[in-house]
Amino acid sequence: MTPASAPIPSTTWAARLAPRRWLGPVVLLAPAGVWLLLLLVLPTLLILEISLVPGLRLGQPSGGYGLGNYLQILQPVYLRVIGRSLAFAVGSTLLCLVLGFPVAYWLALLSPRRWRNLLLVGFILPLWTSSLLRAYAWTTILRPSGVFNTMLTTLGLPAQNWLNTPTAVFIGLTYSFLPYMVLILYASLEKLDTRLLEAAADLGATPRQSFWKITVPQTLPGIAAASLLVFISTLSDFVVPTLLGGASSMNISRLIYNQFLGPTRAWGFGSALSMVLILAVSLAIALLLRYGDRNTVTEA
Amino acid sequence: MAQTVRAATAAAVTQTQPDVELRQVFKTFGADLAVRQLDLAVQPGEFFSILGPSGCGKTTTLRLIAGFETPTAGDVLIQGANVSAVPAHRRPVNTVFQSYALFDHMTVKDNIAFGLKIRHLAAAQVRDRVGDALRLVRLEPMANRYPAQLSGGQQQRVALARALVNRPAVMLLDEPLGALDQKLRKQMQVELTTLHRQLGITFIMVTHDQEEALALSDRIAVMNNGQIEQIGTPSDIYDRPHTPFVADFIGDTNLLPGRIDEAHPAQVRVTTESGLRVLARAGNMSSNQAVVVSVRPEKINLSLGAAGGNGNCYQGQVSHLMYLGTHLHCIVRLSSGESLTVRQPNRADTPIAVDTPVYVHWAADDCLALEAA
Numbered sequence: 001m002t003p004a005s006a007p008i009p010s011t012t013w014a015a016r017l018a019p020r021r022w023l024g025p026v027v028l029l030a031p032a033g034v035w036l037l038l039l040l041v042l043p044t045l046l047i048l049e050i051s052l053v054p055g056l057r058l059g060q061p062s063g064g065y066g067l068g069n070y071l072q073i074l075q076p077v078y079l080r081v082i083g084r085s086l087a088f089a090v091g092s093t094l095l096c097l098v099l100g101f102p103v104a105y106w107l108a109l110l111s112p113r114r115w116r117n118l119l120l121v122g123f124i125l126p127l128w129t130s131s132l133l134r135a136y137a138w139t140t141i142l143r144p145s146g147v148f149n150t151m152l153t154t155l156g157l158p159a160q161n162w163l164n165t166p167t168a169v170f171i172g173l174t175y176s177f178l179p180y181m182v183l184i185l186y187a188s189l190e191k192l193d194t195r196l197l198e199a200a201a202d203l204g205a206t207p208r209q210s211f212w213k214i215t216v217p218q219t220l221p222g223i224a225a226a227s228l229l230v231f232i233s234t235l236s237d238f239v240v241p242t243l244l245g246g247a248s249s250m251n252i253s254r255l256i257y258n259q260f261l262g263p264t265r266a267w268g269f270g271s272a273l274s275m276v277l278i279l280a281v282s283l284a285i286a287l288l289l290r291y292g293d294r295n296t297v298t299e300a
Numbered sequence: 301m302a303q304t305v306r307a308a309t310a311a312a313v314t315q316t317q318p319d320v321e322l323r324q325v326f327k328t329f330g331a332d333l334a335v336r337q338l339d340l341a342v343q344p345g346e347f348f349s350i351l352g353p354s355g356c357g358k359t360t361t362l363r364l365i366a367g368f369e370t371p372t373a374g375d376v377l378i379q380g381a382n383v384s385a386v387p388a389h390r391r392p393v394n395t396v397f398q399s400y401a402l403f404d405h406m407t408v409k410d411n412i413a414f415g416l417k418i419r420h421l422a423a424a425q426v427r428d429r430v431g432d433a434l435r436l437v438r439l440e441p442m443a444n445r446y447p448a449q450l451s452g453g454q455q456q457r458v459a460l461a462r463a464l465v466n467r468p469a470v471m472l473l474d475e476p477l478g479a480l481d482q483k484l485r486k487q488m489q490v491e492l493t494t495l496h497r498q499l500g501i502t503f504i505m506v507t508h509d510q511e512e513a514l515a516l517s518d519r520i521a522v523m524n525n526g527q528i529e530q531i532g533t534p535s536d537i538y539d540r541p542h543t544p545f546v547a548d549f550i551g552d553t554n555l556l557p558g559r560i561d562e563a564h565p566a567q568v569r570v571t572t573e574s575g576l577r578v579l580a581r582a583g584n585m586s587s588n589q590a591v592v593v594s595v596r597p598e599k600i601n602l603s604l605g606a607a608g609g610n611g612n613c614y615q616g617q618v619s620h621l622m623y624l625g626t627h628l629h630c631i632v633r634l635s636s637g638e639s640l641t642v643r644q645p646n647r648a649d650t651p652i653a654v655d656t657p658v659y660v661h662w663a664a665d666d667c668l669a670l671e672a673a
Contacts, residue, residue: 203415
């Protein structure tokens with residue numbers, strides 16, 4: 001490092017071309033930067049442009065720019081789809097949290113230390129298989145003559161026809177994203193200073209009071225991070241609603257898919273829907289970066 | 301080990317029911333015996349210290365009183381009630397933790413109010429008592445800060461306030477000053493004694509710092525290997541140690557192993573392993589008993605000529621000399637082969653240097669024969 005007061009040497013062209021401090025970052029960042037620019041930024045801008053051409057369909061002449069595609073989203077039928085997507089995301093996130101927190105708590109604070117890593121791997125294991133494959137597995141479990149109904153009938157309970165209903169979507173989404181929830185919560189709970197729990201007990205707090213006044217506030221950043229991550233993933237999930245949800249579980253990803261690859265080829269409307277989804281996810285990521293514990297996310 | 305309880309404070313004199321009592325307490329962790337056969341009684345209002353090297357079981361003892369551990373055998377009594385099976389949150393004691401364990405998601409004020417709010421005290425009462433506690437530890441300007449924004453000494457005072465605001469029957473302090481630097485520690489020692497006097501509640505402090513224990517305590521329990529070696533006032537512990545371990549752990553001492561030649565009611569003559577014949581103070585001991593003679597460096601005098609009288613006097617040579625300002629720290633090698641550490645006041649009348657032939661002498665009452673471990 002040269003001191004700030006050092007005289008700046010006169011710059012010749014040769015000196016300017018010599019390796020400089022900016023060269024390192026450029027060399028390191030350029031490949032990924034170019035990649036992102038070509039495959040993320042430009043396509044997004046392209047989608048933005050298409051979304052601003054009302055009624056654009058593939059292979060048909062289009063008019064000028066306007067907000068028609070966005071206004072179309074406000075029709076009740078599409079608002080219902082967005083509402084359903086949010087319901088899937090919020091519902092499965094809450095389910096993941098309710099199911100995942102006790103598991104993460106047990107893993108981080110109560111499980112035998114020497115089995116801990118093995119148990120964690122056990123939880124991550126489902127992530128090693130393709131999400132498509134896992135969704136297919138659920139169709140065989142939930143179909144009318146599937147494993148689930150066989151179990152119900154042997155227990156003398158009425159069979160449930162859950163495949164191709166929103167219930168199957170909740171089950172599938174919760175199953176798919178529970179490991180992420182557990183992993184991030186584990187990372188957060190594992191850092192919990194248990195001496196604080198002793199201090200709380202010492203000051204008269206019952207285990208329940210200690211949990212709500214110490215454990216939860218101390219791990220709130222981890223809870224926020226895990227919930228937002230699962231929310232983002234479930235909001236834009238395509239595989240589970242498509243394979244398990246049937247016609248009654250149209251969500252925003254499927255709607256977008258239909259605009260681009262369905263018979264109508266309504267690219268303009270599909271792009272507007274994409275922009276809305278991108279915006280919603282970006283907002284959630286902004287919240288995650290602002291309030292979530294980034295360390296637990298990266299650790300997990 | 302039956303001890304005569306030496307009452308040092310007015311409170312302790314009125315031998316009422318002890319505030320904290322351990323009866324034949326054992327605690328094991330797996331195969332490890334953390335504490336064994338612990339018997340102690342802490343009187344109301346006492347400043348009681350548990351002193352010992354790391355791993356001696358002193359922190360386990362404190363945790364047994366706080367309720368973070370349950371005894372494997374034996375009973376823990378607080379104000380006469382057997383609390384062995386009572387969980388920590390229902391015991392009338394509060395702890396100042398070594399690491400402070402402050403709630404970093406709460407302000408100083410909320411940390412201190414925690415115990416009161418848990419007990420559902422009225423808001424006005426909480427406010428008043430938190431205000432009093434903040435004043436007591438001189439942290440009023442810091443009320444709305446977070447622990448991370450405070451210095452180590454201030455965090456320590458928050459930890460104190462958070463405990464004492466609940467007006468516990470007993471305050472437990474686990475190495476409370478261990479994380480502070482030397483100067484701050486001295487200052488906090490004064491504050492601790494002041495607080496103890498003002499509040500009049502029982503303090504039980506765990507420490508490995510013998511100087512701290514001597515300076516603050518009414519009584520000290522010295523622990524080693526999970527057992528209590530001795531309980532007594534600071535001067536009991538220092539001047540009348542019961543075991544070689546206590547003599548060695550508290551302050552510096554020279555230990556000379558040997559055997560008793562002649563036993564008198566209060567005095568014995570010991571021949572050490574190297575053949576030195578030493579007169580020493582002793583309790584009830586018999587001839588031919590194996591003992592260790594303990595003589596503290598500051599009780600030994602150095603002179604150039606032989607001293608008269610009937611004390612202990614031996615010839616030797618200064619082998620090491622350290623100049624420490626207020627005094628000289630010398631090691632004298634006796635002609636019998638033993639080396640003694642001697643602490644000599646820095647005075648002009650005994651000019652000594654390395655290799656100076658000297659005489660060491662001390663009165664029989666200034667050394668103590670202890671039963672060999």
